Amino acid sequence: MSKIRKLSTLFQLVQFMLPYRRQWLGAMVALLFTAGVTLAIGQGVKLVIDNGFIAGSVAQLNQAIIVLIVMALLMAGGTFVRFYLVSWLGERITADIRQAVFDNLMRLHTSYFEINRSGEIMSRLTTDTTLLQSIIGSSFSMALRSIVTTIGALVMLFVTNVKLSLIIVAGVPLVLLPVLLFGRRVRALARKSQDSIADVGTYAGEAIQQIKTVQSYTQEAQESRAFAREVDTAFTVARKRISQRALLMAVVIVLVFSALSGMLWIGGYDVITGVMSGGDLGAFVFYALIVAMGAGTLSEVYGELQRAVGATERLMELLHAESEITPPAEPEDATQLDASLSLKDVTFRYPSRPEQAALEDFSLHIPEGKITALVGPSGAGKSTVFELLLRFYDPQQGAVCLADTDLRQLHPQQLRQQTALVAQQPSLFTANVLDNIRYGRPDATDAEVEAAAKAAYADEFIRRLPDGYLSDLGEQGVRLSGGQKQRIAIARAILNDPRILLLDEATSALDTESEHAIKLGLDNLMEGRTTVIIAHRLSTILHADQIVVMDQGRVVAKGTHETLLETSELYKRLAALQFREA
Template identity: 65%
Template sequence: MSQAQAPQPSRHATPASAQAQDLRILFSLWQFLKPYRGTLLAAAVALVFTAGTTLLLGQGVKMLIDKGFVSAEPAQLNQAVGFIFAITALIALGTFARFYLVSWLGERVTADIRAAVFNHLLSLHPSYFETNKSGEIMSRLTTDTTLLQTIIGSSLSMALRSSLTFTGALILLLITNLKLTAMVLLCVPLVIVPLLVFGRRVRKLSRESQDSIADVGTYAGEIIRQIKTVQSYTREQAEQQAFGREVERAFSVARARIKQRAVLIAAVILMVFGALATMLWVGGMDVIEGRMSGGELGAFVFYAIMVASAVATISEVYGDLQRAAGATERLLELLQAPSLIHSPASPKPLGAGPKAITLTNVSFSYPSRPDQQALAGVNLHIAAGEIVALVGPSGAGKSTLFELLLRFYDPATGNVCLDGQPLPSLDPAAVRAHMALVPQQPALFTADVSYNIGYGKPGATEQDILNASRAAYAHEFISQLPEGYASNLGEQGVRLSGGQRQRIAIARAILKDPDVLLLDEATSALDTESERKVQDALNQLMQGRTTLIIAHRLATVLHADRIVVLDNGRIVAQGTHSELLAKSDLYRRLAELQFNDQQS
């Protein structure tokens, strides 16, 4: 399957029509519950125990009325009250065990789901993130998993407990009085119908609500990240209005969902308690006429209330379960998203030392732009230890070559080889372990300086980090930070200048000590003095390793062993600076523009 043909899960996609119609998708959570079967069994035992002891309270009510109140004997009253106290203590004990075990299970499973989703995201190919919003992915990772925690740790337990008490109370109703029980059973279909009708609407609206919340988060995150641009163009009011529209859209969807749930709960309560009032009138007439005792009616009323409460709880929780089904569906889309980059079953080993790189008839289009070729029929061989510069106008395909070398993508046609071995035959992690990339826009993490430099080499010592920063001419400005190497850089290194961020990224690459060095305009954000110093450091770093340099300023790559000129995804010329001036019109035009500008 080519990159352009790879299926990408849509935000509004559904796994299957059957799952879209009921709650069966929740059974897919069993894979996360399965490792904790012991805890799940203990919680189930506590649940059954609590439901059973709760049902015994009905017998306590019967004993209290018939033996305590009617007999007017203090001893029997004491016995009945003591029985109720004992049952209450058992209920409290069972409730403690059930609540603790179920809540622990909810937290544990939610943590496992978050970890599984995050781990899978890290394995996905970059094109997945081109076609899916980062804010929505974060919403699934946080909001949806939090919702599942509530469901597993609370709502699901309530639903199971209510189902048990409903079943047990219904059996005891049959034993106590068959006629009154028949009246109760006649009302069950009246309760189930609104559950089914409104429940499906609630689930559909729940998914729409979760998606709209994700859109709000995505929009807000983008504006916050680009706050300087927003303020410099005085677009605050326009963004406030646009964000307000997003919020109102999310609110309107949530309001529709709340309305459906409110109608569902109201309908169930009306049906249940209307039937209960009718049953009380019939039962009261039987007591007056002597066909049943007051204690039996009291027990029956207790069990009927339990049935009514169980049905009301299930109707309320049903909406939560519908929301959980929507959240589960969204999370499964992430977990089932295929990665287009795979490691072979038996990857070939890679030795140490500089690597030769060969591209043979390589063509490639980005998945988000399948009709536009980023590379077209590229053939290039780079010897081990050679320093090669890639030059050309923007969009010529220079950065795309880096993307293919790091195997973020596979070419549509042709082969990319490292030391003569096609990249698909190698472990992607092993390939990347031999490379270091210094991008034009350095990526820094919200952490301290040491963490950001040490990211290139886990387990690096403080001295290693210090040596790398000195080699990148970063030690001086780092030492002047409030807490030196322990200074937090803020989100994406916002507390540093562009040149300082770039030197941190260079220090990271120096620390990694790679076999293949990829420099994408690595000195573009530096002032003249810093650029000279860092260029000296890079010249030292490039010795004895294969180096590819993307450069728009030709003066920075005159020292390269070879300069490759690209245009419209094709190699149009290659050679030394002097050779290209003689034979390449494009290179000569680029050189004249730059060097004439520098002289003027």
């Protein structure tokens, strides 16, 4: 990381600290107070030695000890305030960063998640922010305290004895040199370590998510070996980082205590010859130890702060990632437009597959209030049409329109509020039935949710669940069958009450009895709405007003079921295969 880039990253981190100036001010006051008390203890040590030990006065010794105890109490109080405020700031700032990053992720275009793995994103959002919280709330506080006390102790060293102070100062560059030298290596290894930890989390998450597939193919041992390789890679990087930090600390300790030994030899000689008092030497040793401990702490914390820079950089990459799908400066009102859709000379390539066109010179009009079905072999581009209608992507050529208005002239959120999608693999959340259905309209009452469930023919099986509508469905609805998940998703769409329906083979996961019930619910739902259906089973779309036959990203035929049987060889072949099987 270049010096400019590093400063830019730290500046962005400071932006999150600015709203809490009062807390920072309180922490700094407490820090300066405790630093002042700490330095004053050195003078207390001088009093104990000169007025107590050497003078042989018990009364003066008692007074000096009382002064030390009072200073210790004051330092304890100041430390409490400083530690509380800085720890609070660490938690608060980390929470703000985590929220800001998540908010930006929710706004990003879907192609971003094709290129960036979800496991790595989650690692940044959790592991990196946790590391940042620890560093801001602990290491950063230690660094500030060490800087202030070290500078103050250096000043007191010169006040106490200039000659000995020069010996200490001469050793400072020798301590800083290895800190700077090793710090660069630690910073690079810290970033690499965070990336390797993200890889471990990604691999584990994927294996656990697909555990049924892993176990059905008896690949448990293979997955364990592969995970072990990921863990070993992360450990190897971490070991290198740790060895660099350990070496840095060892070098600093040797240099610091070498300087202290030289200082003690010269100071002891001066006490013996009467040049300085024992109390002055005691105070000087106390301040020298503060300098030594401060330098040692800074060398240790420096590595932690380098990790903070690496973690902050990874988080800022997410925070400042820009969405390719953005609203116009003055969007048109989608609610005032007809609910007809059209794709005009559209050519589209997915960002992850730029060499292959998913749709090419594709044109289609979807009339308002009618049912349009998309059929064709796998890879024909049917799902891509849905992606473009929801404006998850923009085409490279041509236009996708609501009425005659290009979707790029509408606000994406307002456009999607007109639409409900029921996917082939319905997405459910780790929540209860009520919350999953209400996701279609968060302000809906319990009665409206139940009415939607009845319309989707889901009410009967929901009431048989252990807690009815309050039953938890587990991760991604794992406690339901495929048909039950589909009916929950359809109830969500019914509750949403959209003008446009996108159904991706919405009855594919149902048994014959459930399919019949769902068809009745869907017939009621589709009435008067613009509906687009992706159909693999032609028996489900015989009633469609328009059937569009697609192949290799193009429209090859349009019409009703009867006319297509006569005019389209592809449709006739698909129909012959399916109805022969039936």
